[in-house]
Amino acid sequence: MANLVHIPEQKEVARKTPIEIFPDPKIAVVLTNQQSGATNVPLVKVGDVVSIGQKIADVQAKVSAPVHSPISGTVIKIDNVYNSCFEYPTEAIYIENDGKKTKAKPLNTIKESELASTKNEELLKIIREAGIVGMGGAGFPTSVKLAVPADKPIKHLLVNGAEGEPYDTADERVMIERTANLVRGVRVVRKLLGNPKVIVVTKESKVEAVPKLQEAFKNEPDTEVRATHLTYQQGDAGMMQKAILGYEPIAGKRSYEMGTIVQNVATINAIANAVFDGEPLISRVAALNGDIPTPKNLMVKIGTPISEILKANSITDCGSVVVGGMMMGVQLATLDAPVTKRTSSILCLNKAHAKARKPTACIHCGRCVSACPIRLQPVAIYNAVIKGDFKKAEKLWAQDCIMCGTCSYVCPANLPLASNVKMARNSQ
């Protein structure tokens, strides 16, 4: 394995800052597609009045997840807006807030005492109807991920609390402030997977979260909390599997085929909210960090325009705004873009910081090759992509890229290696 590059963190202020509830937006901009899989279609039209938690877009397909209204009000427009999940504009439903906070009928729920006797199909249906997707960034529908075939027994559930992204602290605050809810969520996931061994994986540097997790999980069956040293790259599901269980993912195989499921803590929190409290996924915790005086964590409604969050926090000097992590995230093309189910963080880089990333010519230093955690040749893939030779990129295993961004991070020429490898990966 390559020597894993250490990425310095900038979390000291945000990790100690309790989650703050951000006010509901005046106009929510709810992207109809925030998941990977089938394309949702709107279930509402302009002029319709909607309630908090009402399903507003869905599709009948196996790999899918609906979206819900985060506020009550009137649908005023259906139009395209920049979608950070896909990095291009897609359809969104604009809802004008009526301030009434009218709630839709909650999802079907179960009591905690009923978990053992509840059929897996019923739990998966609640998770699906709640619109839950991987909130660590992948956006894969959770009800599909957890519907593991009966002939593929799961030996380990790794609860991913590593949060390696250097500015992100949302998961850390969830582990500190929603610890008991995580225990409830893990019980649901463990039941769905046939009661495998659970390892709650986090970093020893999360000094407030670790004892809380240890205390909360100490009486859970076949469960341990492992607070260890992990590099940024080991927050990736496959890399974590290798670090904790000792075996690497096999190219082309899903992790469940190797007996492991890795599930992020934010997603597990959402599962508990849905199954026991009837709440669809209409809000999430996102870190607000970067070159700003008061980094913090916000509980924000999905569909809140990023511009509204920046304005409310008096942030005006942004050279660029990156959502979803400094390493793996996306630089926004417009601040009109809304928070999505995958927006783990909103990072504001000042103009000087953004300018420092200007690319120059490759100096053939080889750093990108030695830094790639899965032993790809980022510079060779980059050269293939800029020549439009996607066949060659495929032969160079671009499709195995875990999009960690380390190659771009170490490149002294500031070449956009990771985004080009990602382009090749997405073209396969």
Ligand code: SF4
């Ligand atoms: S982004 Fe892909 S190519 Fe670059 S270091 Fe990470 S895994 Fe390797």
Ligand code: SF4
């Ligand atoms: S790290 Fe950058 S400069 Fe060095 S070989 Fe790779 S692409 Fe070229």
